[in-house]
Amino acid sequence: MEFIVTLLAGIPFPAPPTPVGWVVLVLLLAALIFVLIRQRANTQMSWGLFIILFVLIPVTTLFIGLRFTSASARPLPDLPADAPGSALMIFSAIPWLLGGGMLGPLPAALLGAFAGLIRGAWDSYSLFSIVELAFLAVCFSFTTRQRYRTRAYTLLRQPLFGALLLIPIHALFYVLSALFTQWGVDATPITARLDFALSNLGVITLAFGGEMLMGGLFAQLISIAFPARWGSKQALQPSPGEKSLESRFLFAVGAFILMLLLTLLIGDWVVAGRAARELLEDRLSSAGESASQSVPFFLETGQNLAVQLASDPRLLEATDDELRSIIGSRIQAVPYFDQFIVLDANNKDILAIYPPVDSTTFRLYPDEDSGIFLATNGVLTQIYSIPPTNTEESARVSFMVAIVDSTGQVERILIGRTSLESNPLTLPLIDSLNNMNDLGGAGMLLNEKNQMLYHSDTTQSLSTYNGQQGSEAFFYDDTAPDGTREMVYYQPVFGRPWAIVLKVPAQRAQQIALNIAMPLAVMIIVLAVIAMISLRVGLRVVTGSLQSLATEANRIAQGQLDHPLQVKGEDEVAQLRRAFEQMRSSLQSRLEEINRLLQVSQGVASSLEMQDAVKPVLEAILSTGANSVRVALSPEVLPDTYVELPSRFALGDAGELYAHFDEQILQLAQSQQKIVLPNLTRSREIDLDPTKPQPLALLAVALRHENRYYGVVWAGYEQPRKFSDSDVRFVTTLAGQAALAIANAHLFLNVEASRRQLEAILNSTPDPVLVTDHRNRLLLANFAAAAALGPNVDDDARSRVETEKVIKLK
Template sequence: TRGIADPFCFGYFGFLVGFFLRQDYRGRLPLVVRQPVVAAPLAILFASSFLLVSTFVRVIDSGIAGLDYAVTLTWAHLIPLLLEGLAAGLVVQGVYLLSPRLRPVHAAHQTPPYSRTLSRRLLFLFVPLIIIMTFVQVYAVTATILGMAISDAVDEMARDANSAAEDVPYFIHTGQGLIAEFANDETLRQHDNPTALQNCLRGDLRTVAFFDQLMLFDGDGQRLAMYPPESVGDPDLTREEEKLLQRVLRNGAPQISTVHYSQRREPILAFMAPVENPETNERFGAMLGRTRMTVNPELDRALAGLQWTRDRGEGFMVDRTEWKVVAHSDPALLLSDWEVEEEAPRIATVLRGWAYESRNPRDNTRQLVYYLPVEGHPWAIVIRLPFEVVLEQATQIATPLLFLQLLLGGGLVVVIPLATRWLTRPLTQLAAAADRIAEGDLTQPIQVPGDDEVSRVGDAFEGMRVRLKDRLEDLSLLLRVSQAVSATLELPKGMPFILEGALKATRAQVARIVLLSADGDPQMVMARGEPREGLGALDRALATEARDVDSPLIIENLARARTVADPATLEGVIKAVIALPVRTKDQVPAVMWVGYGEPRQFDTSEIDLLSTLASQTAVLVDNARLFQAAEGGRRRLAAILSSTSDAVLVTDRDDRILLLNPAAERAFGVGGDAVVGKRVSEAELAPALARVFEEPLSPSEALTEEVPLPDGRTLYASVSAILSADGERIGRVAVMRDITHFKELDEMKSDFVATVSHDLRAPLTFMRGYATMLPMVGELDEKQHEYVEKILRGVGQMSNLIDDLLDLGRIEAGVGLEREPCHLGAILVEAVDSMRARAVAKGLTLRLEPAEDVAVVAGDATLLRQAISNLVDNAIKYTSSSGTVTVGLLVRDQQAVVQVSDTGIGIAPDDQVRLFEKFFRVKRRDTMGIQGTGLGLAIVKSIVERHGGRVWVDSELNKGSTFYISLPMMSETELAEDN
């Protein structure tokens, strides 16, 4: 509208669109409103009210006409705006479909305000419905009354127009009659007397007040006379008058001109008649009569009847041939253009004319136009009435009705919430009660007055509250009993809680538990309540009856159960009982029963509660039995651990110490309380033991390590995993035996071997020398050659054994061990190349796989080469022809791992345990022909351990073996310092 309020209207529209798209309420209606194709048109509908108000404010001075203008303009803009909003919504909807992440809301989380209470739901349903109905009724009343007002206005306009239409022929006929009467005057035929002619014209003009000027012409069209005279009147003919004159002189028929301007620019209508002799029909000339449209009394009278229809209308006459205004109360509008709107919808057709709606060209306001063609004449009557007049009349009629409608609608809007609140008050009370119940408050009763459905629901809620309260009290009781039972493992301490709980829950007179022996005989009784004495016979009878049944034994009237107990002995004491077997997995260790002073019927909840208490009793009995068994086992285990001479250490899965036996405390010189709960590495026991616990351990293997003690003793530690029932590792156990004596024996053996080896070296040298010199003494025969070769072979084997023993001793003593950066990749190449000839000679494939990465370790390159060569040599020895030996290098977690794999005969699991011991050789039929000293793998182990690494084997019988050497790699810092 280009008004000052336009920015606010657009801002309001943008706010509405943003709100509709970003609201995250749950439900179908919010989901539909969140779609752009709906949000944009809906926002336009709401924003149009702003447009209506802003438009009306600009023309508020016009009153009801301004309101009509604002409504009409808003309605005219609404359809295009809705189409624009729909198009924009479709575009944004397509963008959201192509890229869903652009949606401002992906999932709704909030509950709509109208769905939070039942009262709001009803209000959301009824209030908009009432408002819509009120607006529909207001619209219907307004439209009906407006139609009636329009109909009345059109009827009045039609009456005024029809009256004026009847005056038009009279006006025309009057002019024609007068001019014809004047033309028949005999005086006009006296052409030779101009004065008489002028006097005649003057007399005719003054006879009737119709014409403003009369003129007489002869047969040649020359003016003979005129009145008023030339000095006063208009002597010149217009073109249209000249044409009329020619037709009259030629045809002799009277003529009427159209309304046109005179030479003096005055709207005139000309009447012309021939001047003839009525007896001879001789034509002497023609008479012209002029009347001005602004002062003709007959025309003024007809126009006066067209004005002030409903005090606001205006009427005029138009010439239908040229669509010019020929008669109007405003002289300035004479001969102005006006044309009927043939295509405009006709409101009504009344008295040969019709009415339609148009716009006032001066102020663009609505107006009613009634158009009536004059029958038999090319003129038409037009009456225009401002639509404001119709609206004012409709307003006067509709105001009381509309006020009544709005009053009723407003009353309903006020009454409906009050009625809704009154109707939903019981439901609100029920909801509040449900909330209290959900929060655990069961103390307040629920009372809903009345006998309707809501009241019955309230009664059901009250019953549910009472039952739930009883149930929660039972559960609370069971919880307290369960906590008390779980807090003790002794029957004398736990049973009273169960018995007191049974008394409190059932309001019984006495509660008793009869403990049974393994044979099912009553052994001991625990009781609560009164009486406690004199019920032994009933205890035995109930125990005997209940121990062999699976369900509770219910006796509602003990006097009738003569098979259970003699009524005479129980007279006045117990009248009803319920007995339950206390059943564990495989036996019935007890029977629990409660007694009542009067006969009664037991409900299901009471029986269920007692059954639960019986189950708690079974748990207590079972726990006590298990505790006694576990305590006995614990004592036996403690005795075993205390009496054994081996040190035992147990840790959890995080290597925290759980147990040290006395032998371990004495071995490490610590107290158990000081180290229990600490990690092995933090307990300061022994570094070697801490290293064993830091190494990864599979469930199926055990780690062994020699643990030197500060006092010089040595323990042999074997660490194994502790597994749960489902195979999960839950800790470790280390068993350590004192092997100091064995170490001393091993050192003595090593010294002896070293001495013997050193003492044997010289004799062996003599033997080899003299044996090789035998051929120099004389030629030997074939048998002698065979003996000499056997002597040399035996001497060579003994020399190799002595060399291996000396090497092993030197390695274990650390003599000559150098520390320098060693490239394992290069060492592997040298070791493999040195063994390639032996592999080819045996028909094997010796393959060196490319290393994954560069591995540099700190150590003695010669010894490392010897260790790898020993492994490759072993693989070649125990792999048959056409087999494969593979050597590779891996890098894992700063550890260089050398692996030597073969496809040989494999090693049995029992032999793998002792494989790296000195002088140990696998004794199998297929290895008898393979020669060796049994020291090669021992030398490998000694070399690897001297370099801070470890060696192990992974083998499967008859499928091959893989030996691994793992060595710590040098860090970048150590390499930089060494460089």
Template sequence: MLIDFNPFSSQPYFDLPFQLSNWIGLFILAGVLGWGFLKWRENPVGRSARQWGLTLFLMATTPLTLIIFNFYLPQSGALPIPNLPIEAEEPLVFLLSAIPWVMAGGMVGVAGAGLVGLASGFMLGMFVTHSLFTPLEVAGLALIYGAAVRQCYRTGFFRWLRQPFVAAVLLSLVYIPVFLLIAFLSIPGILAERLDYALAQNWMQVFAKILPLYAAGFLAQLVYWIFPLLWPRPAKLTPSPAETSLQTRFMTITLPMVLILVLVLTLADWLVAGYAARQMMEDRLGNTTRIAAESVPYFLEAGQSFILNMATSDLVNLPDDAVEDELAYNIKAVSYFHQLTLFDAAGAIRGSYPQSSFSLNDLTDEEELAIGLAIKGIRLQIYTVPPASTETGGNISFIAAILDEAGIAQGVLLGRADLKINPFTQPALTALASLGADGGEGFILDDAGQILYRTSESTALSSMDLYIDKVNDQPVFFEDFSPTGTRQLVYYQPVVGRPWAVVATMPARVAQQTSLEIAVPLLAILGLFTMLAYLMLRFSLGSVTQTLKQLGGQATRIAQGELSSAAPVTGADEIGALGKSFEQMRLSLKARLDELNKLLNVSQGVAAKLDIYDAVHPILEAALSEDAISARAVLIQGVRMDIAGDKLVTIGAGPVADQFSHLDSQVFELMRQQEVLTIQNTTRVRRISSLDHQLHPAALIGLALYHENTYYGALWIGYQKPRQFEDEEVRFLSTLAGEAAVAAANANLYASAEIGRRRLEAVLTSNPEPIMVFDDKDRLLLLNPAALQVTGLIATPTVGLPAQEVVSSAELAALLTGPIELRIATREVKLPNGNIYHASVAPVMGENQQIGKVCVMRDISHYKELDSIKSDFVATVSHDLRSPLALMRGYTTMMSMVGELNDQQKSYVAKMVHGIEDMSRLVNNLLDLGRLDSGIKLKLSQLQPGVLVEQVINQLTPQANQKKIRLAFEPPEEELPSDLTADVALIQQALINLVENAIKYTKVGGEVIVRLELQDNKLAFQVTDSGIGIAPLDLPRLFEKFYRSERREAHEQRGTGLGLAIVKSIAERHGGEVVVESQLGKGSVFTLRIPLQEHPPVKPLVGMPQNKG
């Protein structure tokens, strides 16, 4: 766990704002924060106990987030707070500090995030920053973050903004100006100092503030993805402000760019102004120090010259009482030294002026050492004496040895020069003193770096020790901090030829104030320009949006059908062009609606009226315009039933319509060849001819009446004056012509249908057999008189009643209401009067779908009697033939036992045996069919379909192998019911007949597949072969007795024509059916469907022996 700093180990306190402007800034930020809480009060925290608990929990975790995972970032160039004696602090990162209020923003709401942020900021402010601005800063960021992730706008930008990490990244960008603003408001100092401090902030400080935001945003993004229920999504998205207002959209796009531009220009202006002010300050300090530095060598050289000129043997040889007078004379004559003292060769004082009581105790250590060296023969020495703590200037000691001709020291002369009052240093001191007006200071340093002169007594004599590491033997300008924490600019100027230096310092606020004075005019102009640009954009966009609102209102009125008011926009610009377009649209739409109104009336007339005169006359009235004097329609005869011969049907409208009737036939024939005929001036274009003394129109337009490629006639309009036909007019008349064509087609269809109905009615009335017609809902449409005359057939002859209520026979009603699946369904129906009718129900098709049914009843009672007599006769004959046939077969097979037969005799015997077997098979089939037709009771037993199919396949496999036919059984995919009952013997016989037929009519190498399926609650035995197929003409009669196809391929196989009839009888006896689907050359599919009948378990009976006779 990374812990570099424990905030709770320090004393909790808040620093009060330093000055009035700080208090004002604090109250402004507090007001903005209160406004934020008020604005987002619609997202209250306390709507539920859960939210209160979550808010309190997050607030309670705030101290924990401050004591773990905190660390310092490396400091580089950070600025201390100006005017305070404290050093710049290293950036401290509390990595988890933003997690509570970021989580509150998504889980609780905006106001909840603000409260948690306020608590987090309070802890940071009390224990870390000690600033009252910190709670407001963190709470404001929390409010903004909560509003960002809880907004419900629907555009792509706001969808991304609802992502926690994206919101954190964008908030970090917003935080940068907020951080700079708070840095400006929270520190003491003048405006320039505070502005410079805010803009010169170290980016490490900013990074330390936003790094916890990134960490919290990343953690919140994981919660957003992994636990979506904890982070609510908006239930309903709303349009964003940019979507609801064009002005807002433009300002939303433009304003950020303008603000960025203004900020960049402001920063650039401040940097340029700061650089200029710094350069000016460098030049000023440099000039000042150069003036002072140039004076120092002259001062020292003059002192050396003066002291050497005074240190002569004459001075040593003077009597003691004359030494002081000589020293006084020298001081007054030169005005350089303020103290002169003469020492003898032993180092004793001989005289001093002006301090006559000068003693050895008044010497400094350096002066004592220098006197000793001078006695030893050193000619000249210079030493510095720093000023006292209460003085501004120090002394320069010049020590000169007085030598005789042999070079032996006879004495030493000490001269002290005060830098503050020396006339040779006044130019330099005056230059340095000029810095004090702006709070600057000047210093003169000796070779040891000690201050020899300072312009202010309050400056410590050791203050120059701070610059030792930053200077060398070259002039240098740099920035540093005073012991009081004030930023200051320092210029260090070495003295040429001497190891001395001149230093000038100036508070940074002077340069900052100068840069502010340079930048303010440009910033003011920039601000004014920005404000003017904003106002101009606002007002210009306002005029555009106001115009667009007017056009929107016009569009709304047009959409509501109010086409009477014109568009209010005028002008020649794009908006004016748009207004003109709206006006043209209104006029065009008004004209179009008038046309549509006419077309609607015409369409209603065409749809509601079948009489051609009533339907076409409104069309002709609509075609009449201002100049039109005649509108006529020339139609074919078929649109009317009462027109005899080859006459055309003509209809006219207009004041002189009948006067142009002689042109009808010409226009009718002309329009067969073209769709539109326009004659702008009939006197110039001779497309039509008129008889003498007959009128003709000045202009004419004709339109062909075609409907579904059928020509029904022509519609033509005559005009009083020559006319230029516009495209819109031709299009409108073409639409009218289309309506006229539809009316003609409807009238023609109605006439044809009426004629057909009358013919059908005559046919049905004359038909002696009962006929009934039903619709697709099995409701009665019509029936013929023969149906009403059949006793017991019709219960209620009311049109529209269901079939169950119309017919009295339940069996016939079941046939009528059952599905017929695009084929004819037949059934024999016995009526209450005892007659038996053959009912045939056929579908009525229309547009590839069934639209009704037709039932034809045929009385077959007489045929039933004949069939019964025939069946009795056949059964008797068949029964009587069985014994003779058995004898014939026996004796025929015994002929080979009597004696040897030749080949011809064997052939004859084989043919006789084959004929006897065919006759026996026919007799057996007739007897089986007779038993089925006699209505014997079924012998129901448990049916095992799979076992039954396998037995049939095993029985017929040798026959299939002879033709190399693949005979296979495909078990059902779904499980069949276990309790199924049927007459197993009959089902087996029917299945044998189907499979045997399939093998018989399948060529060598083919295949026969038997399948079991459940179809509509029926058990289906499906036999599929790849045989020769069945012709469509043979399908309807395929299951009739003794019916065989006339195709050559069918007659190649021997048969009686009773096998499929027996299958059909077996299926009907079980209440089922047998159907066939076949294609020539591709094979057939026979399906035997038996209804499922559940029965208590009985002893299984499988199959019955096939009768081979």
């Protein structure tokens, strides 16, 4: 981490998107515009504050910050620049965060887009930063200005919490921009861009998190200091989860599915990346071990062949053509060496060369020249690596052997040279190294001086290897000259200070990981989408049923009980619909009962004639499904009059057919308030006459009023019937009305009988007699009074005219 005063020290480089990236950028821009249109009413524009924040953006974005570095961070592919987005500009987020909280989404989007333009040119090197920061500003504005009343949304309105929530969104945008931004001139593979994005994601997230922490703290202080200017002032309203069961369930389950989806995708990627790396490591280690095992055999074979030739005694005495013929025949016999040289050990003169070359221009290489001195001092066999004859070939290996006489004195030096590319024993080694080109990597053979004796890229031969070294085989990650990450395998050669080094770009591992993870990732995403769609459809069925039940409940509340509910299935919703239907039908029945009771009460109160008074009661009971309803009065309740009064009243198709039960039921009802017989054939309380018609079910209620027994009302049913409590309660209530009507009629009959007796007594008197009430109103006049006062005196008595007025008028 290093302190930086300004980003202006760098070169502005807003890299354009790839062809597919342009499509992604346009789609993101369209989504941003759509969101702004939806939120246009939530804007609280203040031009003065907007201009101040707009002017502050270049200052806060370009000056005062920190540059984060990490061992895992990588520079831009093919460009000598710092990792994009690794700068933490301490005050950069403050202007557009304040714009989001104080001005609204649209001003915040404009401020964020301007900040993204500057940041994209000097730090992130991508045009995606324009849309990204505009989108983040709109998200922050929405979270801080929303007016939902639940606890979670209240926490979202806090600027610090809302700012920190932008960190994972920025990480997603960063990976997206890295995948679809073309930084170099040549088209960089998507796997290289993916590896670059994942390698730098930690550092980028840390830098942006620091900016959000500083900006969120500042915005939090501003919201506390100026609450009237911060956020929206609209009234709190129910959140979507409060207004919709479907939304609440989708938010909860959707969040769980999203977390599960991310976990599975990340786990899938980690497992696939580990498997891909293991595959590459196995391939590299296999190739490196195979190549390293061929090197000792190659060197020992060359050394043995050279020693075998040097032990030939003819090499001590032969000269010129004879010596040239000896070494030439050995080259032709064993196709290992491509050149033999015989030197005089004392003066280094060339005694013979095969194939022949111009001896005047021939020179030994420095290692070979110093090796002659070692040979004369007892080092009889030596091996050196020497440069190729031209730049298009690989390095060569020189085998030096001392030719000694019988006394052990070094007389001559034999040098055998061979090329790595042409030697038959090194062909498998060369093929193993060249196979790295198929993976986009490189293979090399190092000598004891870390010089590249062979490189799959021939231009790198005899250059120096500067990577890590060790006595054991190992893997490590390195950065290639073009800035891309690469895997390196170092395999030392057993018994020799040589080594095999294999390099493969890390993007190859990412490509293998993509090939492994992509099918499973697509399947996981498809299953998640199907699960969400299925969940939404299933919830829509449930919430639709609940909405229809709410509609039915409103109808019931409004008194519309003539709309039956369709009940299908046996699940919880069906049970709820069935309960609503039972409630509706029960309430409808109850209201109908109340309506009938009202009609009965009106009928009872409208007449004092016993037959007319009990008729509404009989009709109401008959509506319950009875085919016969009867009222049987006790003989004691009927007054003694000169006119015979009826004591039985019936209604229904079988009203008179069941009259023979009246006496039995009268006797039973005198001792029982209610007689409920669901199946009359199984009852022992009533004697059945098989010769007469009889009902199969019977319900009877005694008629009592003020502890006086007036009779019984009973209903007969032609089929067995299980009487519910509501049926018994309804008939009992009707029986009470009937008892009241009969009691009133009984009182009226008794009073009427008394009046008639008094009228008869008064008419037998010759003197005029007037009967008045306590208000001196005329009630009754005998015949003598009628003769004296006129024939209309009875009408005056009926109209309750005062007695003085009657006399005065007459």
